[in-house]
Amino acid sequence: MADMPEGHQGEGFFATKLGDVVGLARKNSIWPLPFATSCCGIEFMATMGSHYDLARFGSERVGFSPRQCDLLMVMGTIAKKMGPVVRQVYLQMAEPRWVMAVGACACSGGIFDTYSVLQGIDQVVPVDVYVPGCPPRPEGIIDGILKVQDLIANESLRRRNSPQYKELLQSYGIQ
Numbered sequence: 259m260a261d262m263p264e265g266h267q268g269e270g271f272f273a274t275k276l277g278d279v280v281g282l283a284r285k286n287s288i289w290p291l292p293f294a295t296s297c298c299g300i301e302f303m304a305t306m307g308s309h310y311d312l313a314r315f316g317s318e319r320v321g322f323s324p325r326q327c328d329l330l331m332v333m334g335t336i337a338k339k340m341g342p343v344v345r346q347v348y349l350q351m352a353e354p355r356w357v358m359a360v361g362a363c364a365c366s367g368g369i370f371d372t373y374s375v376l377q378g379i380d381q382v383v384p385v386d387v388y389v390p391g392c393p394p395r396p397e398g399i400i401d402g403i404l405k406v407q408d409l410i411a412n413e414s415l416r417r418r419n420s421p422q423y424k425e426l427l428q429s430y431g432i433q
């Protein structure tokens with residue numbers, strides 16, 4: 259059960275801020291897009307299973323259509339050749355969108371310090387939450403989802419139009 263945002267309550271009425279209501283709705287209805295290329299993806303499968311049950315956090319609607327999803331979860335080793343594909347998927351997602359790097363490979367290239375592996379997906383897209391581990395346990399992935407939920411709940415409705423956010427995207431060559 260989601261907690262009510264702060265507000266003023268009286269007999270027959272409850273008043274709060276629009277941003278808090280939007281944040282509450284968004285954070286409890288995340289639609290993840292799993293971009294799983296290797297072992298970390300298996301941990302994600304476990305996270306979606308009945309034991310860990312990501313549905314408890316309103317995130318059971320996993321989608322493979324970037325235009326409908328708002329949380330890109332990159333799990334696994336990303337070869338440099340896959341970098342443009344990750345970026346293309348990110349570009350196809352509508353705002354507001356968030357990105358989670360799951361596991362050492364997605365965060366930093368992990369043990370694959372080689373010519374062919376991208377040393378972290380934050381070289382091609384901005385990342386909101388990093389989940390460490392090789393692989394992270396499902397508890398770690400759930401912790402990452404809770405961190406993303408915190409970000410979503412507290413994000414200003416104006417952030418996506420702010421000069422700072424545009425500057426961040428421009429640093430990735432995104433208009």
Ligand code: SF4
Binds near residue numbers: 335362368391393394
């Ligand atoms: S971080 Fe470890 S478990 Fe995850 S994809 Fe890389 S090698 Fe596999």
